[in-house]
Structures are given as C-alpha cells and as structure tokens.
Amino acid sequence: MSENTAAPVKPKGKKRLELDPRLAAYKGIWVFVEMERGQVHQVSWELLGEGRKLADILNVELGAVILGGSSDELSAAARSAFTYGADVAYIVADPILTDYRNEPYTKAMTDLVNRYQPEILLLGATTLGRDLAGSVATTLLTGLTADCTELAIDPDNRGLLATRPTFGGSLLCTIQTLNYRPQMATIRPRVMAMPDAVPERSGRVISENLQMQEDDIIAKVLEFIPDEAQEQAQLAYADIIVAGGRGMGKTENFRLIWDLAAVLGAEVGGSRPVTHAGWLPADRQIGQSGKTVRPKLYIAAGISGAIQHRVGMEASDVIIAINNDPNAPIFDFATYGIVGDAVQILPVLTDALRSRLAVNRRAG
Amino acid sequence: MHIVVCIKQVPDSAQIRVHPVTNTIMRQGVPAIINPFDVFAIEEALRLKDRLGGRVTVLTMGPPQAEDALRKAIAYGADDVILLTDRAFAGADTLATSFALAQTIRKIGEEHPVDLVFTGKQTIDGDTAQVGPGIAKRLGLQLLTYVSAIDALDLEERSITVQRRSEGGVQVIRTCLPALITMLEGSNQIRFAGMDDMFRSARLTVPQWNKDRAGIEDVSKIGLKGSPTVVSKIFTPKPRAVKAQRIGADLDASGTANAILDVLSSQHPRLAQELGLITH
Numbered sequence A: 001m002s003e004n005t006a007a008p009v010k011p012k013g014k015k016r017l018e019l020d021p022r023l024a025a026y027k028g029i030w031v032f033v034e035m036e037r038g039q040v041h042q043v044s045w046e047l048l049g050e051g052r053k054l055a056d057i058l059n060v061e062l063g064a065v066i067l068g069g070s071s072d073e074l075s076a077a078a079r080s081a082f083t084y085g086a087d088v089a090y091i092v093a094d095p096i097l098t099d100y101r102n103e104p105y106t107k108a109m110t111d112l113v114n115r116y117q118p119e120i121l122l123l124g125a126t127t128l129g130r131d132l133a134g135s136v137a138t139t140l141l142t143g144l145t146a147d148c149t150e151l152a153i154d155p156d157n158r159g160l161l162a163t164r165p166t167f168g169g170s171l172l173c174t175i176q177t178l179n180y181r182p183q184m185a186t187i188r189p190r191v192m193a194m195p196d197a198v199p200e201r202s203g204r205v206i207s208e209n210l211q212m213q214e215d216d217i218i219a220k221v222l223e224f225i226p227d228e229a230q231e232q233a234q235l236a237y238a239d240i241i242v243a244g245g246r247g248m249g250k251t252e253n254f255r256l257i258w259d260l261a262a263v264l265g266a267e268v269g270g271s272r273p274v275t276h277a278g279w280l281p282a283d284r285q286i287g288q289s290g291k292t293v294r295p296k297l298y299i300a301a302g303i304s305g306a307i308q309h310r311v312g313m314e315a316s317d318v319i320i321a322i323n324n325d326p327n328a329p330i331f332d333f334a335t336y337g338i339v340g341d342a343v344q345i346l347p348v349l350t351d352a353l354r355s356r357l358a359v360n361r362r363a364g
Numbered sequence B: 001m002h003i004v005v006c007i008k009q010v011p012d013s014a015q016i017r018v019h020p021v022t023n024t025i026m027r028q029g030v031p032a033i034i035n036p037f038d039v040f041a042i043e044e045a046l047r048l049k050d051r052l053g054g055r056v057t058v059l060t061m062g063p064p065q066a067e068d069a070l071r072k073a074i075a076y077g078a079d080d081v082i083l084l085t086d087r088a089f090a091g092a093d094t095l096a097t098s099f100a101l102a103q104t105i106r107k108i109g110e111e112h113p114v115d116l117v118f119t120g121k122q123t124i125d126g127d128t129a130q131v132g133p134g135i136a137k138r139l140g141l142q143l144l145t146y147v148s149a150i151d152a153l154d155l156e157e158r159s160i161t162v163q164r165r166s167e168g169g170v171q172v173i174r175t176c177l178p179a180l181i182t183m184l185e186g187s188n189q190i191r192f193a194g195m196d197d198m199f200r201s202a203r204l205t206v207p208q209w210n211k212d213r214a215g216i217e218d219v220s221k222i223g224l225k226g227s228p229t230v231v232s233k234i235f236t237p238k239p240r241a242v243k244a245q246r247i248g249a250d251l252d253a254s255g256t257a258n259a260i261l262d263v264l265s266s267q268h269p270r271l272a273q274e275l276g277l278i279t280h
C-alpha cells in the first residue's frame, strides 16, 4: 500500500496478456473533448493529435466524445475535432449538460463507453477532466493513469503504455492496465504538441440521448464566477515566458522580471519557492505541481532547474537560463546559459531589447 | 454531524533522492509526513465541527508506522482515528485503495452515520487525485472536488453549498448530504495543536482495523489483486544530450545582453522576427 500510482512491478516474464474475450471486443481510441461555456479546451485538440498517432498504430478509429447543452456548439466542436484527426464524434446534447456536473457527465460518458466499447479513453488533466476521469474509472471499475507525459502502444499486446512522473518527478514510471477496458489516462495541457488542423477532413457523427432527467440530479450550479480575464490559464499557452526563481533574492527584484516581460510581450511565471513566498501569485507556478508550459522562448532567471520545475517547462523551444552558479542543473538542459547575476543582467537586457525594438520600428 | 477525513502518510518528497546507480528511491532517513494537501482537509473538518458540533474521525490506510500521522491528527483535535492496516492491502492502486477506504467508511457509518467525507486534493507521492472521487462513487456520495470554501451547511435541510475551482472560474454548487469533498490547497491554515489534545495524542493507543474488522470479504478487490494497473517500468528521465551553450562568458552585463539578442537573431530568425528583433 505504499504508492497510489499503481501496484508494484509485477515479475518480469512474458508480457503477453490473455485478454478476456469480452474485453478483446473493445476497439478504438476515444478522446474526451472538454467544453466549458461553449469553449473547447485546447488540451482536447492536443489529445486528438496524440490519439491519432496511437489509432494509426493500432489501425483503429479515433473517436471524439463531446458532451454539452447546445447541439449547435457540439456540432461545431465535432467539425473541429474532425480537422484535428477524429474519425467519429459521439455527441450527447442535453440542457442538463450545460454546466459541468459530475453526475450527469459520468452517466453520459459511462453509457457511451458501455455501448460503443473503446479500448482507450484519454482526458485532459484539467480540474474538469480529473474530476470526470476519476469517477468514470471507478464506475467502470477500470484502471486510470493520471498526468501522463508520454503514451505508447506495447507491440507485444496492443496495450497502452502510459508514462508519468512519480515521486515529484525524480522518476518516471510506465503503467499498464492489464485485464480491464477501457484503459484510461489523463494528460496535462501542453504536454502533447498541438496538431495542425486539416480543414478538409471530416467524419461521422453519432448522437445519443442522456438517460437522465434534471430531477434525478441532486447537485445544482447556483453561480459561475469567471476568473479575471488577464489572470489564469494564459500562462499555459503563452508563446514567451519570463520566469524567476529564488535566486531573484527578494520580491522587489521581481519588478525586473515584469519589466522584461512587458517589453517582450511575455507572461510571467516562477518556481515553487517564489509562489510560496508570495513573490508571485500561486497560479503562476510552473512545474510538476504547477502549470506545464511549452513556449517558443523561456527565460529562467535565478532558477536552479530542479526536476519538479524542469518537467513543467523543458518542452519549451528555446530556454535561456541566467544563474550565477556554473554548476546549476538548469544548464544541463537549457539551450543557452549565462553564468551571472540575474539581478544585474535583466535590466540591461530589457534596455538593450527596448532600444533594438525602437530602432527596428523606426526602420520598419 | 459526523465527518470522516481520509489522510495518507507520505514520504517528504522534497527530501527524496534517487540512487544514481540502481535508480531506486532512497527512503532511508526520509521523514514521513501527513500528505500536505490532507492537512487542509483536516482543518476544514475541524472548523465545521467548531461551528456546528459533531465529531471528526480521521482514517488512514497504510503500514503500522502510519499511526504517527493519526497521532498528529488527534493533536490537532480529531475525536477518533482508525488505522486500516493489513498485509492484504499491499500493492493497492487507486481503485483498490478507494474500495478499501469506502468499505471502511461504510463500516464506520454503521455505528455513527457519516454525513461528510473529506480528502485532500491529491497526494504528493501518488499524485493522482483519484482516490476521493473513487470513494464517492463507491458510496454513492455527492462528489465535490477542488473545493475552496464551504459557503453553507444546513443540517436540518441536509444541504451543502460550496465553491469549487473549475476551468476558468469558480463554480458555486449546492447539493445534499452525504457528500465527499476534496479540499483545495491554501484554503485555510492548520491550527496549532492544543495542550489537552497533545496529551490525548501521546496517551492514545491507535485503533487498528484489519480487513475483517472493516468488513471486507472479497479479497479479489483489494491489494495487488484488486488493482487494474501495474507498473511495468521505472526509470530516470533521460538527460538532454547537449548542455547549454554559454553566452557572454567574458563579457560585462551589457555585452552579455547584446550577445543574447544576437544569438536569438542569428540562430532563431522566426522567433526573432516575432519578437520584432529583426524586421525581415
């Protein structure tokens, strides 16, 4: 009972597994397309991109499950899902599903799974996706691997190999769901690359009804208080991020981070000690227990590059690290490294950038 | 009102090291703590009890050493604790864990009906956030995840209103008891242990329940047997092949700044163009 992630390593040996014939009938890969207030969460497209690859390996169909209140919105989402690789869209439109609530969503999803029997079901590891995945897996009595960073197919048995960090990211483990179907996994936003849309792709739509009445549902949503527009979520999808760590020394020095970010049009993030100390709001934490990001440019100032931070940002295209310790682990994986005092270098960099941009604007 | 809080004892992962050669976790000397997220759950349960009366039972499934975590819970002010411990639970994944905990809560409820169950948002070792939803589904409790505040709890009406974090905002949701709440971090601050409770904790013999005491007959649903998932491989993340290219080794701050912009312009023209560093 040591770990909750999964049972201990089973003795090595033949990895062939005799799948119960009832379970062998489960075919196809499904991605849950997460909609909130008519807006599809981008992680759903990322998962369709990844799901497409797995479906091609297994030579099966890729399905998109789309649940919500308005059939117009769902149809629009289905059309987009096709362009990102789905072959089929399974749609349940019912006013009951307008706001996310665990009970009716679990019912809609488990009914679909029981009826159409996919072998793999992927969901985004968002608050909504995790809430739904946990209760769907328990209702179906199957295995669920949370927060995966890599998915693959086991050539021996066509099973899903779901890899996730464990022990705060110091280790990775690959988890398999043996004699249970579907094999479920959640994946965080930004872990998988965004696929290119193929506008001319299309697919089939299968619509089902929700077998539930509003009176069956105890939970009622009284109100939804949206976050301030500038806050939240933007960080995960930012193209440029300037991040500061404990090496910035004190909260006042974070002005240097914000200044550079302003000139670059970047978002600001930080390591855990920084959000814990209140130098930045908690939702700007990047890493294993914060957000996963994959910007085109990540500037890390005074961040050591601990594994828990690294797992949240190493997919960035270009990483520039400023650290006064030449042996800091961040230099092991950054693209460019500057050994020096971030507090000194940042304002000079901001100025140099500002003057180049000014020159270019005059020229252009 | 009777509240059950599920907590897990975890290794303080800030202090965990991986053996460089064997790739195994080096647990020796790593202190065990109450899963940090579960501390918010304990505190919220105690606050409800302060306001509305009733009792708080803290439950953990784990090895015999996990009784330390329960002693701590008593010191904070919990009324009762139960250590669910049995070799038959070894190797449980989240599905098997939630089965064992749900079964135990059902058993606890036979004596003192349970109105609310609290869990943490997630553990720092398993990190799955699945055990809470799993317990709720198995017991047919109303599930409220990522709760940041309890706005109202009416024992007459048996209704509860909470604020829960959802994507892009906060959902205010009202439902009925019995319910299971997974508590968001940072929602409250744990109290200091009181003198009386500290004495009580020191004197306490922690009640241990095995699977029979918890009313678990079907051993195919617990431990390794009851776990659909298995770990097939454990490994260390592979290091990036190339180390960072040094910039500005012999330069002053201004030279370094310009060297950074130069390298972006020459090596990453598309990015540099988007930044406005270069114009064509």
Ligand SMILES: Cc1cc2nc3c(=O)[nH]c(=O)nc-3n(C[C@H](O)[C@H](O)[C@H](O)COP(=O)(O)OP(=O)(O)OC[C@H]3O[C@@H](n4cnc5c(N)ncnc54)[C@H](O)[C@@H]3O)c2cc1C
Residues within 6 Å of the ligand: A168, A244, A245, A246, A247, A248, A249, A270, A271, A272, A273, A274, A285, A286, A287, A288, A289, A290, A291, A301, A302, A303, A304, A305, A306, A307, A308, A309, A312, A322, A323, A324, A325, A328, A340, A341, A342, A343, B012, B013, B014, B015, B124
């Ligand atoms: C379960 C768990 C989850 C975690 N989740 C996260 C997470 O999501 N995100 C996260 O970031 N961390 C997380 N951590 C913490 C993580 O292990 C590290 O402690 C943390 O990332 C370190 O932050 P840091 O690099 O800012 O601080 P430090 O490790 O203290 O590093 C500061 C760095 O700044 C450098 N420095 C000092 N002064 C200067 C200067 N003047 N100029 C330039 N450089 C300077 C130092 O050389 C050092 O490398 C987690 C830990 C655990 C146990």
Ligand SMILES: Nc1ncnc2c1ncn2[C@@H]1O[C@H](COP(=O)(O)O)[C@@H](O)[C@H]1O
Residues within 6 Å of the ligand: A004, B006, B007, B008, B035, B037, B038, B041, B059, B060, B061, B062, B094, B097, B101, B118, B119, B120, B121, B122, B123, B124, B126, B127, B128, B129, B130, B131, B132
């Ligand atoms: N062994 C356990 N004993 C008691 N509660 C647990 C146990 N494992 C998990 N929990 C509870 O379930 C929550 C979620 O755990 P996890 O699914 O592992 O992230 C934790 O915060 C605890 O409240």
